[in-house]
Amino acid sequence: MSNLLEVENLRVTFPTPRGDLEVVRGISFTLGRERLGIVGESGSGKSMTGRSILQLIRAPGRVTADKLVFDGVDLLKQSERQMRAIRGARISMVMQDPKFSLNPVMTIGEQIAEALLTHQKLPRREVNARVLTMLESVRIADPERVAKLYPHEVSGGMGQRVMIAMMLIPEPDLLIADEPTSALDVSVQAQVLDIIDELVKRKGMGLIFISHDLNLVSSYCDRILVMNTGEVVEECKAGELMAAKHPYTRGLIASIPRLDETRDELPVLDRSAWAKA
Amino acid sequence: MTALSLKNLDISYGDVQITHDVNLDIADGESFALVGESGSGKSTVLKAIAGLAPEWSGEITVLGSSRGHGIDRAFSRQCQMVFQDPYGSLHPRKTVDATLGEALTIHGIGDRNARIEEVMTSVGLDRKFRFRFPHQLSGGQRQRVAIARALMLKPKVLLLDEPTSALDVSVQAEILNLLKRLRREQNLTFLMVTHNLAVVSFLCDRLAVMRQGRIVEIADVADLKRGDLKDPYSRELMQISAAHAN
Numbered sequence: 399m400s401n402l403l404e405v406e407n408l409r410v411t412f413p414t415p416r417g418d419l420e421v422v423r424g425i426s427f428t429l430g431r432e433r434l435g436i437v438g439e440s441g442s443g444k445s446m447t448g449r450s451i452l453q454l455i456r457a458p459g460r461v462t463a464d465k466l467v468f469d470g471v472d473l474l475k476q477s478e479r480q481m482r483a484i485r486g487a488r489i490s491m492v493m494q495d496p497k498f499s500l501n502p503v504m505t506i507g508e509q510i511a512e513a514l515l516t517h518q519k520l521p522r523r524e525v526n527a528r529v530l531t532m533l534e535s536v537r538i539a540d541p542e543r544v545a546k547l548y549p550h551e552v553s554g555g556m557g558q559r560v561m562i563a564m565m566l567i568p569e570p571d572l573l574i575a576d577e578p579t580s581a582l583d584v585s586v587q588a589q590v591l592d593i594i595d596e597l598v599k600r601k602g603m604g605l606i607f608i609s610h611d612l613n614l615v616s617s618y619c620d621r622i623l624v625m626n627t628g629e630v631v632e633e634c635k636a637g638e639l640m641a642a643k644h645p646y647t648r649g650l651i652a653s654i655p656r657l658d659e660t661r662d663e664l665p666v667l668d669r670s671a672w673a674k675a
Numbered sequence: 676m677t678a679l680s681l682k683n684l685d686i687s688y689g690d691v692q693i694t695h696d697v698n699l700d701i702a703d704g705e706s707f708a709l710v711g712e713s714g715s716g717k718s719t720v721l722k723a724i725a726g727l728a729p730e731w732s733g734e735i736t737v738l739g740s741s742r743g744h745g746i747d748r749a750f751s752r753q754c755q756m757v758f759q760d761p762y763g764s765l766h767p768r769k770t771v772d773a774t775l776g777e778a779l780t781i782h783g784i785g786d787r788n789a790r791i792e793e794v795m796t797s798v799g800l801d802r803k804f805r806f807r808f809p810h811q812l813s814g815g816q817r818q819r820v821a822i823a824r825a826l827m828l829k830p831k832v833l834l835l836d837e838p839t840s841a842l843d844v845s846v847q848a849e850i851l852n853l854l855k856r857l858r859r860e861q862n863l864t865f866l867m868v869t870h871n872l873a874v875v876s877f878l879c880d881r882l883a884v885m886r887q888g889r890i891v892e893i894a895d896v897a898d899l900k901r902g903d904l905k906d907p908y909s910r911e912l913m914q915i916s917a918a919h920a921n
Contacts (some may be wrong), residue, residue: 439843440814554713583712584870585915610843617918651690653848655877657917658900663855664877 402572402604403429406465407539410446410628413458422446423628433598433605435619435636437612437650442534443628444608448574451606452489453481469571487517490565492594494577496557499612500549506560507545513564532563538595542653555586559593566597572604582611591618612650624650677723677736678703678832678864680916683788684733686716689875695889697733703831706858706865708896709726710912711885717868720885721834724866725756737832748782755825759837761817765809771795771820772805778827797860799853804858817848822853826861835867839874851877867888873918876900884909 406462410422422443427434450461453473466473468489476484493499501509510529514520521530533541536559549557558578565573575594579587595618598605609615615622616639624632624647632644642648649667676699684697694716701707709717722728724735726746735742737754758764765774775791784790795805798819809817818838838845838854851891855878858865869875875882876899884892884906892906902917904910 439845585712585912588918608679612844650845653845655848655851655871655873657873657876657913658902659873659876660900663852663879666849666852668847 401430402469404467405429405451405466406463408447408450408463408466409461409464410443410450410455410651411460422450425623425625425628425630427623427633428595428605429606429632431571431602431604432621433595433607433619435607435609435615435622436625437609437615437622438625439610441627441670442625444610444625445576447625448491448576448606448608450490451574452485454491482495483517486513486570488563488570489572489574490568490570491574491576491580492561492565493559495581496549496554496561497581499561500557502549504548505545506547506549506552510545510560510564510567514567517568521580523592529563532567533560535597536560536566537589538563555582555590558582558586562590562594562597566601568602569601570620572606573598574606574608576608578607579611579614580611587614594618612654616640676703677701678705678738679866680726680734680736681720682734682736684720684723684731684735686728686731688717688719688728688730694723694885697888697890699883699890699893701864701866703738704858704862704864705881706867706879708879708882709866709868709885710870710872710875710882711796712870714887715885716888717885718836721756721836721866721868724754725834726750726773727756751830752782752828752834753830754834755828755830756834756836757818757821757825757838760841761814762809762841763819764821765817765824767809770806770808771800771812771823774820774824775827778824782828784828794823794826797826797857810866813846814842815849817877818842818846818850819853820855822850826857829861830863832864832866835865835869837869838867840869840871843855847874854878872899872913884912 406426407424408422409420409424411420436447438444443667449455455461462532463474464672506528510532511525514525514528530541533544538544538559567628579590589638607615616636619636622634622636623630626646631640632647634642652665655664679701681697681699684694685692686694696721709720711717719728723731729744734817742750772791775788775794779790779797839850842850857863876896879896881895882899883890888906892904892909894904898904902913904913
């Protein structure tokens with residue numbers, strides 16, 4: 399199987415008054431048509447990794463890599479115009495918070511249609527039909543009514559499903575989901591992830607699932623990268639996460655309370671143990 | 676003794692009634708959890724107790740004295756609230772010192788310097804953070820400030836509204852340990868709202884499950900640990916949490 403995405407020695411740097419700060423420090427991975435999870439704490443560089451694939455890091459931030467190739471296309475050599483043709487159509491990204499990521503003055507139906515029309519010309523009737531089918535496939539019960547609503551008229555869980563619909567309607571090859579459910583309730587979380595999971599499997603897409611929640615990632619991905627301070631500290635199969643070796647990964651796992659908790663105190667990370675200056 | 680008691684509490688926002696007939700008795704020193712999904716009315720119960728949702732009927736009693744509908748200083752000394760989002764609940768243009776000192780000014784309490792230092796030590800904040808602004812602190816440090824602010828008046832009852840859901844798991848562990856230690860050291864009573872049952876299992880003694888403004892079940896945490904909740908909706912919540920944890 400050929401690789402959908404190849405990343406080698408990816409670095410993201412931001413200049414500060416005290417010199418350059420490297421937030422992603424030389425990470426490499428490849429992705430086929432599979433589900434890859436990236437986990438780490440805030441500030442570990444996991445979101446920056448996702449954004450740099452889509453070339454969404456703005457100046458003064460800098461992205462460098464020995465290789466950043468998506469399906470034969472060198473993403474680093476694309477012009478802004480060429481990138482716009484890739485974003486959405488071939489690689490798309492589900493953001494964390496539907497409240498801030500949907501356009502508040504456009505109806506849901508119009509926004510989803512826009513995502514489709516930006517990349518291809520289609521007759522209006524077909525566009526409408528596809529928008530409604532897409533809303534149905536993210537399990538919105540009454541798509542015709544919902545298409546006419548504005549984002550503030552729907553709940554967070556529904557907003558996130560709308561965003562997924564918008565991201566998947568151009569049928570991309572790679573979906574990057576950056577904390578797609580951290581603004582949602584546990585009960586809605588499972589629903590939203592099941593939808594992503596089902597659509598990814600059905601269309602044979604690649605998925606990069608970025609999250610700080612180890613349990614979620616291990617239940618929805620095939621392979622996991624654990625990031626800390628801009629580096630990948632561990633790579634393993636999802637099923638083997640609980641047998642992880644790196645002290646950072648083990649520390650993260652241990653710090654999660656369990657449903658049948660018996661520990662009197664939760665272990666906390668001793669950051670001095672492995673962090674390099 | 677009962678630290679916090681709610682009788683037939685109905686809370687409304689305008690024409691919409693949010694909770695129906697909520698009854699709770701929380702013992703002194705107990706840690707009690709309210710769980711349920713968004714929109715179940717669990718946070719609204721906390722807001723009504725804290726005085727932030729004044730349209731209620733029924734009775735709210737803290738440590739033997741009833742609460743009125745207005746601002747009640749004596750009540751504030753007994754009962755304080757910690758909010759979910761440490762990024763949104765601290766004043767962005769006030770230093771930690773000003774945030775912590777405000778309660779003392781309002782209540783006319785002196786000895787400001789010593790009390791602020793004492794509270795900062797007890798929540799594990801180094802002295803160097805005292806004159807910083809919220810944007811200069813990490814999420815975990817901000818939540819420590821929010822907890823410190825709630826503790827300034829030495830209350831007996833703490834209302835916790837999803838105190839760790841905006842934090843990373845590693846930072847969540849630190850804050851949960853802190854809350855557990857504070858409760859032991861200062862003999863506090865907790866009423867915590869959360870949707871994370873594992874957090875309940877770690878920090879609480881009893882829990883109430885809410886759905887659509889009503890309490891559907893009150894159970895011991897031991898029952899939760901054994902997977903022994905009775906109401907079908909509580910069992911559903913429990914199963915979702917269990918599926919994610921394994």
